[in-house]
Amino acid sequence: MMMMEDGWTQLGSTVAAIVFFWTMYQNHFPDELHNQIKKFTKKLASYFYPYIKITFPESDGENWLDSQRAFHAIERYLGFHSSTQAKCLKAKVLNESEAVILSMDDREEVTDEFNGVKLWWKSNCQIRNSQSISLYPGEDVKRSFVLTFHQKHRDIVTESYLKHVLEEGKDIALRQRKRKLFSNTRRDDGCYKLWSHVVFEHPASFETLAMEGKKKKEIIDDLVTFSKSKEYYAKIGKAWKRGYLLYGPPGTGKSTMIAAMANFLNYDVYDLELTAVKDNSELRRLLINTSSKSIVVIEDIDCSLDLAGRRGKKAEEDSEDEEEEGNKANVKEIVKEMKNKDEKSNKLTLSGLLNCIDGLWSTCGEERLFVFTTNYVEKLDPALIRRGRMDKHIELSYCCFESFEVLARNYWNLESHELFPTIQELLGKTKMTPADVAENLMPKSADDDASVCLERLIKAIETEKEEARLKAEEEKRAKAENEENLEDGKENKQENVEKC
Numbered sequence: 001m002m003m004m005e006d007g008w009t010q011l012g013s014t015v016a017a018i019v020f021f022w023t024m025y026q027n028h029f030p031d032e033l034h035n036q037i038k039k040f041t042k043k044l045a046s047y048f049y050p051y052i053k054i055t056f057p058e059s060d061g062e063n064w065l066d067s068q069r070a071f072h073a074i075e076r077y078l079g080f081h082s083s084t085q086a087k088c089l090k091a092k093v094l095n096e097s098e099a100v101i102l103s104m105d106d107r108e109e110v111t112d113e114f115n116g117v118k119l120w121w122k123s124n125c126q127i128r129n130s131q132s133i134s135l136y137p138g139e140d141v142k143r144s145f146v147l148t149f150h151q152k153h154r155d156i157v158t159e160s161y162l163k164h165v166l167e168e169g170k171d172i173a174l175r176q177r178k179r180k181l182f183s184n185t186r187r188d189d190g191c192y193k194l195w196s197h198v199v200f201e202h203p204a205s206f207e208t209l210a211m212e213g214k215k216k217k218e219i220i221d222d223l224v225t226f227s228k229s230k231e232y233y234a235k236i237g238k239a240w241k242r243g244y245l246l247y248g249p250p251g252t253g254k255s256t257m258i259a260a261m262a263n264f265l266n267y268d269v270y271d272l273e274l275t276a277v278k279d280n281s282e283l284r285r286l287l288i289n290t291s292s293k294s295i296v297v298i299e300d301i302d303c304s305l306d307l308a309g310r311r312g313k314k315a316e317e318d319s320e321d322e323e324e325e326g327n328k329a330n331v332k333e334i335v336k337e338m339k340n341k342d343e344k345s346n347k348l349t350l351s352g353l354l355n356c357i358d359g360l361w362s363t364c365g366e367e368r369l370f371v372f373t374t375n376y377v378e379k380l381d382p383a384l385i386r387r388g389r390m391d392k393h394i395e396l397s398y399c400c401f402e403s404f405e406v407l408a409r410n411y412w413n414l415e416s417h418e419l420f421p422t423i424q425e426l427l428g429k430t431k432m433t434p435a436d437v438a439e440n441l442m443p444k445s446a447d448d449d450a451s452v453c454l455e456r457l458i459k460a461i462e463t464e465k466e467e468a469r470l471k472a473e474e475e476k477r478a479k480a481e482n483e484e485n486l487e488d489g490k491e492n493k494q495e496n497v498e499k500c
């Protein structure tokens, strides 16, 4: 009992002595000495514990959006790299993408290595005091990642490692997401949301796309080069975007190619319906709201408003009128006036579209492809499809034998067949779209096998060939009749003149 009392007395006097010296130190020691002592204690501490800790909170007050982005990038990075190390993992099923994402569970620790440097990550989780009011989303649970590393690696961590983690985390998130197909169509009730989306799940790939191998390879190479050219585009001072014009008859695979491109590059698709766009500013808003790594598609651009033909067609019509009046010089003025009128009434105009594709507005967002499709390339305004806007023009044409071979492989796993030579000969002489060939290769009943389908295809090509022959004959006859009538008309005119 006596011993315990002595102990307490001793402790009391030690605490009193410490408080006394601390007050003396605070009040009577000069500032310079303060700083020296501080430095010395820090040095002493770092000698015993030479590690640095950096905390990455999930939400950080006003900067919650930026800190959330960084936090989620780190979460994806650690989830991806630590799934083999961490004993406790958390699985998150993302609603929209239906993908299962693994991440480190709370208070788990994993190690990482970067250029020979060892680093330690720990995930923390704190439940906030229920009485305190949170101003920012997710503030009731405070989660954070803590990175620990030796102080001698400070430079490599701050200059390279953190950048590497954030970029790779973003990349992993992009790879793990399910891609989306966005559209801007107005609803029947008049409501309009800039973009609505569904999960993009088109099975098309370049492997299943029927076209000549050389052409296909050229397109694939072009896409690969584009997707790896971030630095190059920055160096030459151009927005990181590329335009593709796909043209050809209906059913030759234009839409299929867009799906194959999106799957190949892992991009989202924005299906831009121009007829649903009210004016230029709405088009701008739509394009500003597209994300990077995406394809903006305008299908059948020739049918989308009067845009495609406006400058050509209208100018021609007006030119005819003016010619009658003998005032050809005014044509340009009229076209200019019409354009100004449209600009002033703030409609969707060709120049508005051109501005969005490669004007100042096109630089909002990067790594984007613009793809236009048309069945009638000759109808399009040259300004719309000039190189630089539509950098690559790709013709999708009727089915050749090489394309047929791809379809035969797709539909029947066929590399060769005794009917192939007949089909090769027929396809060389007939125009049949890949869509029609594919339709004939599809089994129509349970009894259909490859031979049945190939024979059906042969019949279909022969029918097509015969129809084309009849059509050509009909056209020839009509042309001859026309010429005859013209001749007759001329003769009658001559007779009348003579009579007069």
Ligand SMILES: Nc1ncnc2c1ncn2[C@@H]1O[C@H](COP(=O)(O)OP(=O)(O)OP(=O)(O)O)[C@@H](O)[C@H]1O
Pocket: 208, 209, 210, 211, 248, 249, 250, 251, 252, 253, 254, 255, 256, 257, 375, 434, 435, 436, 438
């Ligand atoms: N080159 C092709 N390779 C593989 N399948 C094709 C090809 N072309 C057409 N098809 C088949 O035909 C169907 C229609 O093709 P698609 O819609 O891509 O043609 P399109 O050229 O876009 O037609 P449209 O001009 O009418 O929009 C596709 O679902 C696909 O099954």
